[in-house]
Amino acid sequence: MSHPATDELSSAERAFMINATEIDILPGVWGDLDEPLVSGPVSDLVPILLSLVERGWIEVSRVIPWTAPDGAAGFQSGPPIPKRALPALLSDAENWEYPQSADWLGCLTVALTEAGQQMPR
Secondary structure, three states: OOOHHHHOOOHHHHHHHHHHHOOOEHHHHHHHOOOOOOOOOHHHOHHHHHHHHHOOOEEEEEEEEEEOOOOOEEEEEOOOOOHHHHHHHHHOHHHHOOOOOOOOOOOEEEEEOHHHHOOOO
């Protein structure tokens, strides 16, 4: 069965969709990208991700603290970052790098929207 919306995705778009399914931090996409994007500048990735946000399939947010019902500390995605703020944030190469520590608080993360979750995989 063919699904035009997903069949027409580029390999880079698929990489972002995979990482959004995993609710991964932004640097996680590097492991799913193909050349020449892996060795290219971040500026090549920004329009690809923004396109998926504009289509309503992915949202970008920051990792925020979360407390489990048992009191254990953890992380979760915060509220979506407004679209108008994304170009500047995504243009900052530091947001595309893994943090030096294991603390991901404040890192940009990608997640599927409700519409993105409805897409066949």
